[in-house]
Structure formats: C-alpha cells, structure tokens
Amino acid sequence: MESQKHKVKSADRVLDIFELFEGDKDSFSLTEIARLLKTPPSSTYLLLQNMLERGYLQTDKTGKQFQLGHKLFTIRNKRLKGSNLSEEFQQVADRLFHEVNETVNLSIRLGDKLLYIGEKSSTHFLRFTPNTGDMRPLHATASGKVLLSGMTSEQLREIYPNDVLEKVTDKTISTYSGLLAELEKVNREGFGYNMGETVEGVQCVAAAVLDAEGKAAAAISISIPVVRVTGEVWEKVRVSIKQASEELSRKVYR
Missing domain, CATH: 3.30.450.40 (GAF domain)
Incomplete structure (x- = not known):
C-alpha cells in the first residue's frame, strides 16, 4: 500500500514564497505573490505579515514590495x-x-x-x-x-x-x-x-x-x-x- 504523504498547507505556502526568490527578482508585491502561488490575496496577506513579524521577510521603503528578511x-x-x-x-x-x-x-x-x-x-x-x-x-x-x-x-x-x-x-x-x-x-x-x-x-x-x-x-x-x-x-x-x-x-x- 502506497504511503500517504502528509502536508501542511500553510508550511507549503511559506516554502513556495521562499522559492519565488530563486530567480532574478529580489522583491514581489502582494498581488504578484498571490497570483504566482494562485492563493487568495487575503490569506496571502496574513501569511506575509506573519513572516514579516518573524524577520523572514522585509519590505522596501514603500512597504509594498516584499524581500527576503534578515532572519x-x-x-x-x-x-x-x-x-x-x-x-x-x-x-x-x-x-x-x-x-x-x-x-x-x-x-x-x-x-x-x-x-x-x-x-x-x-x-x-x-x-x-x-x-x-x-x-x-x-x-x-x-x-x-x-x-x-x-x-x-x-x-x-x-x-x-x-x-x-x-x-x-x-x-x-x-x-x-x-x-x-x-x-x-x-x-x-x-x-x-x-x-x-x-x-x-x-x-x-x-x-x-x-x-x-x-x-x-x-x-x-x-x-x-x-x-x-x-x-x-x-x-x-x-x-x-x-x-x-x-x-x-x-x-x-x-
């Protein structure tokens, strides 16, 4: 019997956000992240705010572009x-x-x-x-x-x-x-x-x-x-x- 894979959706989304930075772009807006990950902007916003508070993301001077954080x-x-x-x-x-x-x-x-x-x-x-x-x-x-x-x-x-x-x-x-x-x-x-x-x-x-x-x-x-x-x-x-x-x-x- 094939073993079942256990996934935590929110953890997957955090990793998906990190993987966006594997390319040449250094920053993304909320709209871009939600579109690329095909996730609702409202739940994406909450996830980004959590990552911001923990230092895993940071924003530019406008507060609208998300970048990798100091953590x-x-x-x-x-x-x-x-x-x-x-x-x-x-x-x-x-x-x-x-x-x-x-x-x-x-x-x-x-x-x-x-x-x-x-x-x-x-x-x-x-x-x-x-x-x-x-x-x-x-x-x-x-x-x-x-x-x-x-x-x-x-x-x-x-x-x-x-x-x-x-x-x-x-x-x-x-x-x-x-x-x-x-x-x-x-x-x-x-x-x-x-x-x-x-x-x-x-x-x-x-x-x-x-x-x-x-x-x-x-x-x-x-x-x-x-x-x-x-x-x-x-x-x-x-x-x-x-x-x-x-x-x-x-x-x-x-």
Whole structure:
C-alpha cells in the first residue's frame, strides 16, 4: 500500500514564497505573490505579515514590495561559522591583519543592502569596524559596488527604480547615472572603492569572491581611516585584497 504523504498547507505556502526568490527578482508585491502561488490575496496577506513579524521577510521603503528578511541571513551566518567560506575567510583575514593591521570584512548582498557576515578588526585606536550583522546601502559601500557590478540593467533598476539615491554622507553617490559610471569603473579595474561615502574620513577597497560560475557570491574589503592612507599604503591594500579575493574564490568555490 502506497504511503500517504502528509502536508501542511500553510508550511507549503511559506516554502513556495521562499522559492519565488530563486530567480532574478529580489522583491514581489502582494498581488504578484498571490497570483504566482494562485492563493487568495487575503490569506496571502496574513501569511506575509506573519513572516514579516518573524524577520523572514522585509519590505522596501514603500512597504509594498516584499524581500527576503534578515532572519534567513542570520541563520545562514550561524551556519557559515562552521562552513568552508567562514574558515577560509578567517585564515585570509588573519594574514591581511598581519600585513596591514586594518579592518577586514566579508559581506554579501541582502536586497538593496550590504550585510556584513565576517570581520577582523584593526588594533589601531582609530578604526572603522562594521559588526557582523550590520547592514549598509549597497551603493554607499565598496563591497556593495562590487556585488552590483555584475548585475544586468534590469536587475539594477529593480533595486534602484528612482534616479535619486539615498545619501549617507555628502560624498555618497546620489544619482543612478553616477552609480552606473562607478560600476563601469569597478568592472574595468576589478575593485570597488568607498571614499568616505559611508563614514566621513574612512576609505575602503573591496574585491569579489567569485563562485564556480564566475559570479560575485561575496566581497572582501579593507577599511582605513583617511589619516593613515598614503599612496604606498593604498597600493599595498589593493594588492593584498586582490590576492585575498582570488584565494577565497579558489578555495571555497572552485
């Protein structure tokens, strides 16, 4: 006799919602989700609100577009602590620390934000150290620019539907056209730069950690207070971060 499959409809719907994000789209409206899952908007709304309250989903600034929430990435980050990526990052970060003694971070993209998932802090009294779990606007960070640089124009427009971008400091890129020009520079040079765009007086350089398909799965960066930046230091950091990104890509994903 064939064994009966037991299903919980609400659990199935939650998993169906998560699986919508397997494609290229980063956000969906209530109407889109209900249509794609063929579920009543009223019950879909209640389910989405439950997932929002628990942190498994989040909304954009309009409150109408649903994105994956921080809770999934918190869980993922805890799992990463025992993963090859986390282990290899710590080894690479330790070496970078001894080479330059500046803050090293590992980051991934979460919707239109950069999520820090690993860190190694400088021992200097004056330093910039984002904590694991902190988030920043992608376009205002070196790592965020690296992660944006491989996207299509359609994917970028989904994240930035408006031509005016959020300013974090006076130096933050504030226009969509300015961002496109910056991303061309990233693609050309292989580095992302942050010249006081997140925190005044702090500069950062980042490079991509590439997966087996050659796409940016994460980014590794070094942040330096501008008072310690010289031409020699900047060039040394660029060389170090390039070597570190290539090493992580090779050891984790190849």
